[in-house]
Amino acid sequence: MWGKKMKRRKDLVVKALRPFGTSIFTEMTSLANAHGAVNLSQGFPDFDGPQKVKARAAEAIMAGPNQYAPSIGIPELRHAIARKMKRFYGSEVDPDEEITVTSGATEGLCATLLGILEPGDEVILLEPCFDTYAPISALAQARIRYVSLRLSDFSLHREDLAGAFNPKTKAIVINTPQNPCGKVFTMEELTFIASLCEKYDAYAISDEVYEHLVYDGRGHLTLLGVPGLRNRSFVISSTAKTLSMTGWKQGWVVAAPELSRAVRMSHQNIVFCGQSPLQKAVAFGIDSPDQYYTQLLADYTHRRKVLCDALQGLGFRVITPEGTYYVPVDITPLGFDDDLAFCRMLPEKAGVAAIPCSVFWENRGQGRNLVRFCFCKRDETLEEAIRRLRKWLS
Ligand SMILES: Cc1ncc(COP(=O)(O)O)c(C=O)c1O
Known part of the structure; x- marks a missing residue:
């Protein structure tokens, strides 16, 4: 027994x-x-x-309210994220329809993948890849197709990627800059990815948590700015690395309104909302001067x-x-x-x-x-x- x-x-x-x-x-x-x-x-x-950002969080906790935030995030933070997308990338984003605040990028990835993948859909992961993409895709009962970057220089070979796309492909996950190899995808690579997404009517999910850590004057390329991907991409980021507060788990997903609807549907059933006092502090932190x-x-x-x-x-x-x-x-x-x-x-x-x-x-x-x-x-x-x-x- x-x-x-x-x-x-x-x-x-x-x-x-x-x-x-x-x-x-x-x-x-x-x-x-x-x-x-x-x-x-x-x-x-x-x-x-920054001390000032921590002080804002402490003030917000003491002043209250310490109650549920709106599921999609407090307006202050969504507007700050929209301003940031404009300031750094020139992207116009509607804070009400196109931004969802999540509990870190991890929950953003989870809400996105669980929100759009049906059992049997295929998702392409570019390996080496961050360790949560595959388990979440598996939970959604999607079939994972791995495409390996070349070990010699972590380049993405066109034929490898083109061979993985097919009519069942629902999405590809991109991580730029990429953990663990530090690769920054080039516009040429991203444009090629865009052409395949368009051809197969697939979506691009882009994990951009290291967006502000791109060296040697290269500059970050967000998928939102890649021709053809504005309405096909879910851009996910967080303040873990940018504000050096990984324990706060403050992230977001930026996507066209109809795509954001799918994220929001699953996000409201995962955590419903993020942590309201921290959202105020993060809004302040994101607005930090250049x-x-x-x-x-x-x-x-x-x-x-x-x-x-x-x-x-x-x-x-x-x-x-x-x-x-x-x-x-x-x-x-x-x-x-x-x-x-x-x-x-x-x-x-x-x-x-x-x-x-x-x-x-x-x-x-x-x-x-x-x-x-x-x-x-x-x-x-x-x-x-x-x-x-x-x-x-x-
Ligand atoms: C590529 C990548 N995505 C997501 C995360 C997790 O981000 P968050 O702490 O905002 O959930 C990390 C953390 O190391 C990461 O390296």
Whole structure:
């Protein structure tokens, strides 16, 4: 009897989620904590965002009301997001019809995918890809088609992508700048994606959480600005990385009115609404002067250089990221060939934690030589990590 009960419990996780297991971020952060390692694995800063924004949140909590926000987000925040889309990208967005505030980009992705995918629809994921896209698509009972970026330079080959699109394709998920490889999609690549979306009447879901971390003067290209995609794309972002407050989980989805309706239908049944006092603070934070955004990028440009130079000096082959706050490195020059084994050993042996990149591929055979370190840390934290790695390697 007991045995039978146990068996039922073991199978309680829905079939769609069973292949995925515990997130690598949870695993590596736990390992880092267990060994007192410098945590360069999960992508959260070890500093908080602007004091003024935190003060706004505290004021909003104390002044109240601390009650449900409108499901689509408070008007103040939706208007701030619309102003931001105009200020940075020249995109005109209707704050009432085209913006939905979500609990982080993660919920935005979830609301979008669950809102538009029917069982049997196909969704294209460009791998390596962020670890939530596949489980959410699987929950929606969509069929996932993976298209791999070329390992040599993370470029997207036209024939690979064209071969994946077909009449059942409902959507493609794009992440630019991309986690974990730091790739920034070019206008040429995005235009090609647009042409396939138009040809197959498919939608583009674009995760742009690192939109303000694009280096070397390249500038971020939002999918909303790509010809042909204005009315076919769901642009998802959040303030996790931009305001350096990942714990606030404040995100949004920008999409044409009829597309936003699908997002809103599922969003209202996932969380109904986001956190009202934080939304006020985020509206204030998004409206920060250009100087804030310029300084953010300058600080990250500096951190990128510090970490890339040091890792290069230690013998890794460094792939300098075009965007994001992650640097992927090839571990083979140091004699390692299994990223997962390397990252499981690193916290204990070296006192530093990192993320194995192969988990971002469906087939772990790819990317096994790549490990991702994050540089969203104070200088002293990066220096300590470098010091520990140097000591271990020597
Ligand atoms: C590509 C990507 N999308 C989404 C998220 C999660 O964003 P949020 O914290 O706003 O849910 C992350 C966080 O690391 C990410 O790297």
